[in-house]
Amino acid sequence: MTQIMPEVLSYDNLEKQLLNKNGNYLYKVPFRDGFAVLKCYHGTRSFYRYGKQTITNYLYSNKSSAMPGGRQRTELECLHLWREAGFRVFNIYEDVKVEGLPDGGYMLFEYVEAPRFVKYFADKSVPVEERLNMWRRFLPVWHKRHALAIERREPRLIHENGDLKHVMIMDDGQFLFFDFEFVYRSPNLVREVVAREILAYLRSLCKTVRDHWPLFLEETIEHYPDREVLESAYTLFFRHPNPMFRTMRFLDRVLKPGSWKKFSKYNTGRKLYRLMHNRS
Numbered sequence: 001m002t003q004i005m006p007e008v009l010s011y012d013n014l015e016k017q018l019l020n021k022n023g024n025y026l027y028k029v030p031f032r033d034g035f036a037v038l039k040c041y042h043g044t045r046s047f048y049r050y051g052k053q054t055i056t057n058y059l060y061s062n063k064s065s066a067m068p069g070g071r072q073r074t075e076l077e078c079l080h081l082w083r084e085a086g087f088r089v090f091n092i093y094e095d096v097k098v099e100g101l102p103d104g105g106y107m108l109f110e111y112v113e114a115p116r117f118v119k120y121f122a123d124k125s126v127p128v129e130e131r132l133n134m135w136r137r138f139l140p141v142w143h144k145r146h147a148l149a150i151e152r153r154e155p156r157l158i159h160e161n162g163d164l165k166h167v168m169i170m171d172d173g174q175f176l177f178f179d180f181e182f183v184y185r186s187p188n189l190v191r192e193v194v195a196r197e198i199l200a201y202l203r204s205l206c207k208t209v210r211d212h213w214p215l216f217l218e219e220t221i222e223h224y225p226d227r228e229v230l231e232s233a234y235t236l237f238f239r240h241p242n243p244m245f246r247t248m249r250f251l252d253r254v255l256k257p258g259s260w261k262k263f264s265k266y267n268t269g270r271k272l273y274r275l276m277h278n279r280s
Contacts, residue, residue: 006097009108014038024071024181028111035111036093041068041181042105057182062193063160064183069104071181076107078156078180085148085157087141088174112176117164121208128212132219134169135205139223141175142201146194146229153187160184162197163204191232196265198233203268213263217275227276234273237266 011017011029017038019026025040053066064074082089091110098106121131149157159166160182168176184193202220206213224230240246253259253266261267 006095008097008099010099011038029108031093031108031111037090037109037111038098038106039109040101040106041072042102043068058185062184062186062189064185066182072104072107074183075181078183081154081156082177082180085145087145088170088176089180090176090178112168112170114168114170114176117167117169118204118208120169121164121205128215131209131212132215135216135219136223137173138167138175139220140225143225143229146198147226149190149194150229153190155184155187155190155193158184158190158193158197159200160193160197162200164201164208165204191229192236194229195232195236198230199237199265199269202233202272203263203265206268206271207263213271214275217272220272221276231273231276234269234276237269238273 009029009031011027014025014027014029017027017029019028019037021044023044025043027038027040028035029038050067054070057063057066064070076092079089079092090112093108093110096108097103098108120126120134123131145157149155159177159180161179166177166179168178170176184190202217205216209216221227221230237249240249258264259266
């Protein structure tokens with residue numbers, strides 16, 4: 001059987017092609033007839049900090065490794081998993097090798113120019129009704145993933161860093177999701193992390209649309225297909241059946257300064273719950 005050799009790429013000065021540095025290095029690099037995004041998982045933090053975060057993730061946060069190789073493997077697994085489940089994610093070029101970079105420490109993605117949710121929903125030049133319609137289109141896609149995660153007990157289908165910054169609107173009408181280097185680990189806590197993701201998205205949405213947040217929460221209540229799952233974004237943070245979790249969340253709400261902000265996860269959960277039950 002003939003072994004196919006990877007295409008070898010060489011980039012002399014990546015610094016000039018830097019797109020972003022935020023826990024990783026992202027570069028926009030020439031590739032074939034256009035561009036690609038080179039994501040490097042090494043180098044932004046010390047080995048000590050990677051190790052410390054990994055221990056915290058494993059022992060306290062129900063999350064995956066923070067080590068560069070672990071984050072690369074996690075993201076690669078998620079890209080395949082989400083694509084196979086029918087969700088749009090970045091295409092990856094696995095048949096290439098970049099000179100000078102450690103194996104398992106980088107990936108090459110397709111380069112996509114498309115508006116992110118956070119920009120689109122904040123854009124006051126777009127009529128509110130048009131933005132509401134976009135959110136309405138998104139809700140069944142969002143719910144489908146939550147339902148699959150619950151059915152399969154698959155925490156990797158939950159967007160650990162889920163918010164409006166990590167969804168793009170494609171020209172063909174699809175929604176592209178990205179940023180999967182961390183995942184939740186326990187299949188026994190899938191409903192909890194679904195609730196956590198719902199609050200993270202809604203908090204981001206409310207902060208982005210500002211004064212229009214009641215309209216968008218009403219739209220969510222009206223068109224998200226599973227009321228029980230939606231309501232869990234409140235109940236699992238305020239009325240958890242486990243007394244230990246309920247106490248921990250109470251202390252977090254009372255003692256953590258950010259919990260009192262207008263669009264903290266807790267205040268967003270309260271707003272959602274009140275609107276749901278005002279309609280009942």
